[in-house]
Amino acid sequence: MSRPVRPLEGLRIVDLSMGWAGPLATRNLADMGAQVIKVESCERFDWWRSWEATEEWIADNGAEKSPQYLYVNRNKQDITLDLEHPVGRELLLKLVATADALVENYSGGVLPKLKLDYPQLKKVNPELVMVSMPAFGSTGPWSEFRAYGSTVEHSSGLPHLVGDPDQAPTMQHVAFGDAVGGLNGTAAVLTALWHKQRTGEGQFVDLSQVECLFPLAAPGILHQSVHGQTPQRFGNAHPDHAPHGVYPCHGDDAWAVIQVTEETQWHQLQGIIPALLEFGDLDERLAKREAIDACIGAWTQQRTASEVMQTLQAVGVTAAKLNNGQELLDEPHLKDRAYLQWLERDHVGLQPHPSAPFRTAEEPIRITSPAPTLGQHNHAILVDLLGLSTDELRQLEQQGVVGTKPRMPSGKSAT
Amino acid sequence: MTIAPHSDALASQVFCDLTVVDVSGSVATSYASKLFADYGASVINVEPPEGFRTRRLKPMLSSGDSAMHGYLHTNKYSVLASRSLFQDEPVASQADLVIFDPEHLPNTDYLTDIAINTCAVSWYGLTGRYSSFKGSNAAVHALSGLMRGIGTVEGPPVIPPGYQAQMIGGLSAFNGALGHLLAQRLGNLKTPFELDASILEANMCFTDLGAINAYNENPLPPRMGINRFPPTYPLGIWPCKDGWLGVTNLTPGQWKAFCQLLDLAHFADIELFQSSVSRLESSDILEPEILQALARHSAEDLFYRGQAMRIPLARVPTMEELFTVDQYVSRNAFSQVQIGDETFAAPSTPFRLFAAPPHFGGPVAALGAHTQQWDGAP
Numbered sequence: 112m113s114r115p116v117r118p119l120e121g122l123r124i125v126d127l128s129m130g131w132a133g134p135l136a137t138r139n140l141a142d143m144g145a146q147v148i149k150v151e152s153c154e155r156f157d158w159w160r161s162w163e164a165t166e167e168w169i170a171d172n173g174a175e176k177s178p179q180y181l182y183v184n185r186n187k188q189d190i191t192l193d194l195e196h197p198v199g200r201e202l203l204l205k206l207v208a209t210a211d212a213l214v215e216n217y218s219g220g221v222l223p224k225l226k227l228d229y230p231q232l233k234k235v236n237p238e239l240v241m242v243s244m245p246a247f248g249s250t251g252p253w254s255e256f257r258a259y260g261s262t263v264e265h266s267s268g269l270p271h272l273v274g275d276p277d278q279a280p281t282m283q284h285v286a287f288g289d290a291v292g293g294l295n296g297t298a299a300v301l302t303a304l305w306h307k308q309r310t311g312e313g314q315f316v317d318l319s320q321v322e323c324l325f326p327l328a329a330p331g332i333l334h335q336s337v338h339g340q341t342p343q344r345f346g347n348a349h350p351d352h353a354p355h356g357v358y359p360c361h362g363d364d365a366w367a368v369i370q371v372t373e374e375t376q377w378h379q380l381q382g383i384i385p386a387l388l389e390f391g392d393l394d395e396r397l398a399k400r401e402a403i404d405a406c407i408g409a410w411t412q413q414r415t416a417s418e419v420m421q422t423l424q425a426v427g428v429t430a431a432k433l434n435n436g437q438e439l440l441d442e443p444h445l446k447d448r449a450y451l452q453w454l455e456r457d458h459v460g461l462q463p464h465p466s467a468p469f470r471t472a473e474e475p476i477r478i479t480s481p482a483p484t485l486g487q488h489n490h491a492i493l494v495d496l497l498g499l500s501t502d503e504l505r506q507l508e509q510q511g512v513v514g515t516k517p518r519m520p521s522g523k524s525a526t
Numbered sequence: 527m528t529i530a531p532h533s534d535a536l537a538s539q540v541f542c543d544l545t546v547v548d549v550s551g552s553v554a555t556s557y558a559s560k561l562f563a564d565y566g567a568s569v570i571n572v573e574p575p576e577g578f579r580t581r582r583l584k585p586m587l588s589s590g591d592s593a594m595h596g597y598l599h600t601n602k603y604s605v606l607a608s609r610s611l612f613q614d615e616p617v618a619s620q621a622d623l624v625i626f627d628p629e630h631l632p633n634t635d636y637l638t639d640i641a642i643n644t645c646a647v648s649w650y651g652l653t654g655r656y657s658s659f660k661g662s663n664a665a666v667h668a669l670s671g672l673m674r675g676i677g678t679v680e681g682p683p684v685i686p687p688g689y690q691a692q693m694i695g696g697l698s699a700f701n702g703a704l705g706h707l708l709a710q711r712l713g714n715l716k717t718p719f720e721l722d723a724s725i726l727e728a729n730m731c732f733t734d735l736g737a738i739n740a741y742n743e744n745p746l747p748p749r750m751g752i753n754r755f756p757p758t759y760p761l762g763i764w765p766c767k768d769g770w771l772g773v774t775n776l777t778p779g780q781w782k783a784f785c786q787l788l789d790l791a792h793f794a795d796i797e798l799f800q801s802s803v804s805r806l807e808s809s810d811i812l813e814p815e816i817l818q819a820l821a822r823h824s825a826e827d828l829f830y831r832g833q834a835m836r837i838p839l840a841r842v843p844t845m846e847e848l849f850t851v852d853q854y855v856s857r858n859a860f861s862q863v864q865i866g867d868e869t870f871a872a873p874s875t876p877f878r879l880f881a882a883p884p885h886f887g888g889p890v891a892a893l894g895a896h897t898q899q900w901d902g903a904p
Contacts (some may be wrong), residue, residue, distance in 0.1 A: 116719075118709030135731070143705045143725060144714070152839040162777050163801060242877075253853040257838040258774075261761055265772025265840035268848045270763055274677065274684045280750055280763050280842050282769055283676050283686050285755035294697050299877035301704045302565055306540045306882050308711050314881035322859050325873035326557070328845075330688040332860070333593040334585045335845035336871040342845060347685045351584075357673070357682040362790075364748055366683055376660075424659045424715045431665035433683060435674045436736030436745050441671070447654035450727060451737070462538040463741050465734040468644075468727035469702030471719045 116471060117144025122304065124423030125150060125213040126187065131260060131289035132320060133216035133244055134183040136296025141186035142467045142476055148210075148492055149189045149483070150203060153514040154521065156191075156485060159183070166519060174485055174517045175458040181482040183293075185464055189483035190492045193512045194225050203227065204235045205497050210308070212240035212300050219245055219255030229315045238313040240303040244296050246288070251463055263288025267324035272331040275346040289496040291327065292320035353396040354380070354443070356402045357433070360416040366433040367411055367419040379426040382412045400463070449474055456481035486515035540882045545709070547618050550627035551578025553689040554647045554725055557696030558596040559625055564875045564884040566823070569602040570896070572617055576853075577893045578823050592802045594689075596863045596890040597722065597872040603899075604891035618642060620736045623703055628652060629661070643710075645703040647695055650723035666691035666726050671733035679751050695725030758802035759809045760784070760816055769825035772840035776802055783835045787828065788819035814822020861887030 113296040121139055124147040126137040133151075134157070141147040145232060151157055160174040166175075191207075202225075207213060213232065215222060231240050243249050246258030249264070264270065264287040270280035284290075285303070299316045307313055331440065334342040347357040352372045360367050371377045377396070381387045386406040390396055396403060411419050416432035425429035434442060449512045451463040452475070466475030493499045493513065507513045544567040551571060556578070563569040571578060583594035586614050589849040605617055618624050618636075623643045626634070637644050646652055649661025659665075666686045668675045677684040709715035719739060753762035760773045775781045778800040785794035787851050793812065797805045805812065820828070825841055832839035843851055849860060849871065860871040864887070875884040 115795075116706075116709060116715050118705045118710075118714055119712070121712060139701060143709075168801070172812060174888075176619035178742055179735055181736055182734065187900060213618065247853055248857055248878075251853045251856040253833075256833045258840070259776065259838050260774060261774045261841045262757075262838045265763060265774075265842045268774075268843045270775070270842055270847055271844050272687050274752070279765070281676065281684060282753045282755070282763060284672065284732055285757075285761065287732065288897065291694070294694065294701065294728075294731065296875050298561060298697060298704070299879075301701060301708060302540055302561075302877070303879055305704065305708055305711075306879065308708065309540075309543060312881055316877060316879050319857065322854075322876035325876065325894055326693050327690045329597055329693075330585070330594060331850065333597060333870065335849070336860075337585045337587060337593050344572055344747040345687070347682060348668070355892055357668075357685060359682065364681065366668075366674075366681060368662075368664045368673070368685065370662055370664060372662075382800065390673065404785045414634050424656075427660060429660040429662045429665055431659075431662075431668040433668045433674050434671045436671060436733070436738075436740035436747075439671050439730075439733065440740055444650060444656040444669075445655045445727075448651055448724075448727075450730075459742075463604040463738055465730055465737075466727070468698045469721050471706065495552045 115371045117161065117476070119143040119145035121208045122146065122212070123148065124300070125211060126209045127217065128244070129216065130159050131179070131183060131286060133214055134159070135290065135293025135297060136242070136244065136300065137187065137214050137292070137418060138185065139297040139467065140300060142478065147187040148186060148206065148488070149187045150192055150206075151189065151485060152191050152193045152199070153485070153516060153518045154193070156517050157184075160517070161374065164517065164519065169228060169517050169519070172458050176464075181456060181459065181462060182464060185478055185484035187483060188488035188492060189486060190489050191486040194227065196512045197509070198507060199512045200225065200227065202493060202497060204232070206492065208235040209412075209496070210236065210239065212304060214242045214244070214300060216244045218257060219249065233313070236313070237309060238311060240300065240307055240313050240315040240316065242296060242299045242303065242318060244292060244320060247319045248322065249317045254480070258288075260284075260286025260289030260292070263292065263320045263324060266321045267328055268308040268331070269324055269328045272328060272342065272344060275413035276344040276346060288320050288324055291323045292318070295320075295323040334335060348400060352380055353393070353400050353446075354407055356404055356407075358404070358408050358411040358419070360411050360419055360432070361414055361417050362416070364406035365416045367416040368429075368431045368433065369407060369411075369419070369423060370429040372429065374429045380428050383422060383428075384427060386410070443496070452478045454478060454481040484515065485517060486513060487516050489515070491515050538882070540879065541565045541567035544622045546567070547572060547621040547624045548626070549624060550630050550688045550706060551580050552627040552630070552647065553580060553583075553692035554626045554699065555627050556580050557693050558645070558647060559602070560598050560600070561697070561700045561875070565879070565882070566692065566848065567886075570617055570621070570715055571599065571602055571604045571891070571895060572607045574607055574770040581893070581895070587865060587870070589866055591865045591868070593863070593865075593870055593872070596735075596865045596870070599890050600863055600888040601885050602891060603896040604691040604893055606894040606897045623707065625699070625703070636719070642702075643707065643718045645699055645721040645723055647699045647723045647725065649724075650726050654723040658738055663689055663726070664689040666695075666729050666881050669726055670729040671736055672729065674741070675746070675749055677749060677752065679749055682750070683749065691725055691729050694731070695723065698728035699723035756806060759806035760812065764817060764820050764826040766820050770842035771820060771825040771828055772842045774817045774838045775805070778895055780837050781805065783837050784832070787835060787837065788816065788823075790815060790819055810813065858886055863887050863890060866891045866892075
């Protein structure tokens with residue numbers, strides 16, 4: 112394998128996104144070496160720093176301590192600009208004029224109101240790629256509806272495919288749509304940059320975060336389309352395979368997945384758990400799922416989840432322990448692959464950072480810098496890149512157009 | 527290549543200058559190459575005599591063809607492999623990218639010898655102690671930590687259905703491969719690359735934060751029950767007079783508006799309930815009244831009235847209802863896939879380049895349909 116490279120070095124991305132989905136999309140680009148310049152303002156800072164800001168939180172530098180903010184904004188630079196101020200808007204346009212792409216996930220209507228929508232931005236940079244990633248897409252009757260990652264999962268129909276049929280439609284995560292939207296956002300930017308590289312043409316790219324979840328629901332969507340029936344939910348069972356499930360292991364809330372999808376695996380499992388020898392072919396196994404699950408559960412409860420996984424994997428049976436957050440930190444396979452990288456950051460000290468999920472070397476793509484503090488790169492971008500004088504920057508700081516400390520939004524009580 | 531583009535229109539598509547070869551046909555490799563095909567790449571499936579595994583995935587059409595295969599393989603070519611295990615397969619030598627699943631292509635010496643860009647999409651990555659473990663979508667969801675939070679408090683945790691882990695893995699592999707192809711165009715990479723894409727690590731995007739919070743001594747609580755997750759409440763899916771409503775309240779303003787919407791004004795200004803975490807801790811007090819109030823309204827009515835008040839509410843459509851939601855209809859969120867004489871609806875590409883749009887649906891090649899077009903010439 113060759114040494115790690117930074118594939119997107121030399122590309123500049125302006126990041127007007129906040130929360131999880133948009134910043135994850137741009138973080139993936141930053142991880143691959145693009146220069147990502149995040150634009151916040153002192154009053155309208157990324158709400159992933161906090162959605163319940165108070166004066167006490169500001170005084171305690173709370174804006175710099177949010178783990179969720181820190182891990183999706185590493186490898187980026189950060190400036191502050193009040194986009195409602197004419198000079199702030201003008202500076203953003205100057206920055207956009209130098210950029211290859213811009214990513215935003217404001218609520219519908221915000222950028223047009225600021226006169227910063229695609230037609231305006233295209234005037235200063237005709238080759239600009241602009242990726243807009245609202246929850247429901249930028250067209251259609253719901254284009255301005257509000258949503259979080261949870262709302263995106265709700266709206267996709269996916270919960271109707273998850274879990275037991277006698278339970279409510281079941282969510283898989285507190286913000287499932289965000290991570291999927293973020294990965295698709297990265298794909299959207301890269302696809303448009305490829306087009307630009309080939310043709311010189313910039314363009315607007317519309318991404319619907321809800322539609323990003325439809326591929327994950329594809330088996331159910333296809334079943335409905337092909338058979339005209341709502342697909343049945345099976346819980347942890349499988350209509351065509353047995354045994355198949357999640358089994359209790361030794362310890363508190365300890366579980367392991369076990370799946371037998373081939374006859375050779377079944378025979379191997381019988382060799383490990385002799386009580387299964389009384390069950391035979393697939394038809395019998397499908398008919399006697401509960402009895403088989405009870406036999407397996409009696410065996411797994413005597414062992415840790417890790418022992419179950421190791422023992423069964425050693426004979427070719429698909430098995431895996433269910434990790435929690437702490438166990439992910441200690442997961443030996445991830446340690447083998449140096450998946451977590453560690454970076455020092457002001458206000459929070461040493462922090463773990465997950466690597467990009469692809470690599471061209473034994474080691475992952477190196478993470479070069481932690482998340483920036485608010486406005487950390489004001490001088491580097493506004494003075495060194497865009498040509499403001501130091502005095503002009505100081506004046507803008509005095510006017511509140513730029514800054515390095517969050518402020519409570521105007522008219523909002525600190526308490 | 528000796529295989530001509532599907533049509534002249536393809537010549538203007540984003541990836542019209544790319545040839546991608548998939549030699550494995552897992553759901554993950556198929557989805558990665560599907561995104562290339564959606565935007566006009568010549569994607570060539572090199573299939574074994576029995577066809578890719580995706581050809582046997584449910585649901586099946588009346589013809590016996592797989593709709594799942596159709597969804598994953600629109601606008602691609604199908605060539606029968608001329609050698610077992612892909613050794614010396616001539617179609618690879620002119621590809622810009624070869625995508626494969628190492629579990630089903632154990633020997634890649636040939637690809638290394640001809641110095642071609644490759645992307646291995648495997649369950650756990652090419653290195654590390656689990657690299658030879660048996661993988662599955664459920665196993666990835668288990669190891670990644672996603673499953674630990676789904677289901678009832680007492681368990682067992684719930685397996686996410688379908689091929690979700692592979693879809694995420696394929697999407698992530700697409701990003702990695704396209705990023706490195708772009709690096710070659712930009713001059714940042716002057717040699718062929720061998721990409722190692724891990725489906726497990728791709729799916730850690732859902733759970734990385736759990737590990738980070740644990741490190742910061744703020745671990746996520748144990749599983750809290752169906753549709754209940756930290757750090758906020760109300761968040762979940764609840765029954766209404768008709769249908770299901772998805773609810774998320776995060777900010778104090780959303781909470782006040784939600785109380786107003788449900789005629790629960792007596793909760794709106796209580797100081798304790800202005801904090802998302804405090805509402806979660808008080809959910810036993812709040813939930814009975816919320817459920818009673820929701821049952822008095824239709825989900826559709828609450829959804830529209832709530833969104834008008836800037837509350838992020840959602841209808842939770844069934845699979846049947848998905849096809850009639852006007853938002854999705856207006857955007858062609860589903861498009862027609864054709865296999866032989868049969869057509870069915872499948873998800874469209876979720877991101878749309880306005881100046882160079884993707885295919886919306888399209889035909890699916892029969893097994894080996896393009897074998898004769900490939901003359902094997904270098």
